[in-house]
Amino acid sequence: QVQLQESGPGLVRPSETLSLTCTVSGGSVSSDSYYWNWIRQPPGKGLEWIGYIYYSGSTNYNPSLKSRVNMSVDTSKNQFSLRLNSVTAADTAVYYCARDRATIIGDFHYYYMDVWGKGTTVTVSS
Amino acid sequence: DIQMTQSPSSLSASVGDRVTISCRTSQSISNYLNWYQQKPGKAPKLLIYIASSLESGVPSRFSGSGSETDFTLTISSLQPEDFATYYCQQTYTSPRTFGQGTKVEV
Numbered sequence: 001q002v003q004l005q006e007s008g009p010g011l012v013r014p015s016e017t018l019s020l021t022c023t024v025s026g027g028s029v030s031s032d033s034y035y036w037n038w039i040r041q042p043p044g045k046g047l048e049w050i051g052y053i054y055y056s057g058s059t060n061y062n063p064s065l066k067s068r069v070n071m072s073v074d075t076s077k078n079q080f081s082l083r084l085n086s087v088t089a090a091d092t093a094v095y096y097c098a099r100d101r102a103t104i105i106g107d108f109h110y111y112y113m114d115v116w117g118k119g120t121t122v123t124v125s126s
Numbered sequence: 127d128i129q130m131t132q133s134p135s136s137l138s139a140s141v142g143d144r145v146t147i148s149c150r151t152s153q154s155i156s157n158y159l160n161w162y163q164q165k166p167g168k169a170p171k172l173l174i175y176i177a178s179s180l181e182s183g184v185p186s187r188f189s190g191s192g193s194e195t196d197f198t199l200t201i202s203s204l205q206p207e208d209f210a211t212y213y214c215q216q217t218y219t220s221p222r223t224f225g226q227g228t229k230v231e232v
Contacts, residue, residue: 098169
């Protein structure tokens with residue numbers, strides 16, 4: 001079955017750029033059936049959706065992070081990536097990648113995150 | 127943004143109890159509501175989608191109901207492995223938002 005695995009530095013200096021990659025195995029990031037998400041969870045807190053990317057490269061970002069976020073997809077490596085610039089301590093969190101599956105009923109498209117990576121902890125500190 | 131308010135924030139229960147968790151949204155989202163379970167140190171797991179559809183492999187003691195602005199997750203008979211934090215999420219509009227979570231404790 002499909003599995004996702006996050007990778008990247010566990011420590012990032014303030015004001016620098018956080019870069020993470022999610023590798024998809026058992027499935028294809030090029031499928032037109034799915035969107036590919038990033039979600040984060042600060043220590044002891046709830047979940048925050050960062051955004052998603054489609055295999056074509058189209059994106060949808062959370063407005064709260066939009067000015068600092070960039071996502072990309074590499075179909076040749078079956079990966080998608082997150083870059084978050086100008087990080088501060090508030091960006092310290094567990095970062096998850098997740099697949100969006102859709103159910104289509106008539107004209108309505110329902111999305112839900114059915115496969116998640118295990119998460120990777122990123123600490124912003126000097 | 128659509129605000130998601132879960133209640134209670136935490137609850138204490140015993141094995142065998144019937145547990146209900148509420149999720150209210152700041153505006154109508156039809157049935158674009160999902161529920162996730164998260165155990166400590168683990169990624170969230172999809173339980174319910176489209177408000178009431180049970181994800182494959184999820185035990186039938188979990189059920190979801192509701193529409194528009196009021197939704198409920200019910201665990202009919204709590205099992206030891208169900209002690210976890212539960213989140214609702216809306217995908218009606220962007221940005222997608224989650225509730226703050228409900229922790230189910232012994």
